[in-house]
Amino acid sequence: MTFKPFEVGPQKISFQELLTATDGFNEANLLGVGSFGKVFREVLKDGTMVAIKILNIQDEYARKSFDRECSVLRRVRHRNLLKIITSYSDPDREALIFPLVENGSLDKFFYPAGEESSQGQLCRLDLIQRLSIALDVAQGMEYLHHGCFVQVVHCDLKPSNVLLGEDMTAYLIDFGISRLCLRNSMDSYTSTHNLKGSIGYIAPEYGVSGHVTTKGDVYSYGIMFLEMMTGKKPTSSIFVEGMNLHKWVSRCFPNTIEEVVDRNLLSGDLNNDENKVI
Incomplete structure (x- = not known):
């Protein structure tokens, strides 16, 4: 499979696509666990390799974290800050989608x-x-x-x-x-x-x-x-x-x-x- 390059722009992604890409958020695709949620590695249907950060919507601080991160990311542009592809939010779930960085942390x-x-x-x-x-x-x-x-x-x-x-x-x-x-x-x-x-x-x-x-x-x-x-x-x-x-x-x-x-x-x-x- 040919993957799309790292430089990707904003795009719309449905939650169904996120669900499909992660095989229902299968733990086999888990990259890491943070204070407010989990990060999964997956490939979107257009071939883009991404890291999907799923926030724990039941946690009040996780919701605040999502809002704050979105507020920052839509305002900053720099070669040493990871660019966001898009975000997803509805009453039941919130997610941030980033390009997958090859070498990890x-x-x-x-x-x-x-x-x-x-x-x-x-x-x-x-x-x-x-x-x-x-x-x-x-x-x-x-x-x-x-x-x-x-x-x-x-x-x-x-x-x-x-x-x-x-x-x-x-x-x-x-x-x-x-x-x-x-x-x-x-x-x-x-x-x-x-x-x-x-x-x-x-x-x-x-x-x-x-x-x-x-x-x-x-x-x-x-x-x-x-x-x-x-x-x-x-x-x-x-x-x-x-x-x-x-x-x-x-x-x-x-x-x-x-x-x-x-x-x-x-x-x-x-x-x-x-x-x-x-």
């Missing part, structure tokens, strides 16, 4: 079996690839904060919300808890919603402040960057008694940085010595 490269790379797994991303991905994410984030018509704070930057295309271009996804913000000052934005995020990535000040800030995204990006360079999740079991990923790296920087850099970047196993950190 960034975290799958570091933790293919759900474990950390320190458990004997080899991350096949070399230094140049990791830096290129980090730059793509930074450009997408900069656009959201400063370049698009409405300023957006993503609120949940982490490796599982970064997809990698066939050419390893990085795409930010999942705007279900993002904020379309009103400027309150240069750096602070008001929000009437309860703040959410992912443990280990959410900025500490979010726990005591009533403001959403672009600095919160920058903090999450920094943690994600450290994770990409060390191969350690911020929720790793090694971080106990007040230790965290940021402190762990800081205590070794710059003199003993080899103690925390992902050993796969030190071993020389990836391509050639030009991609080695040390």
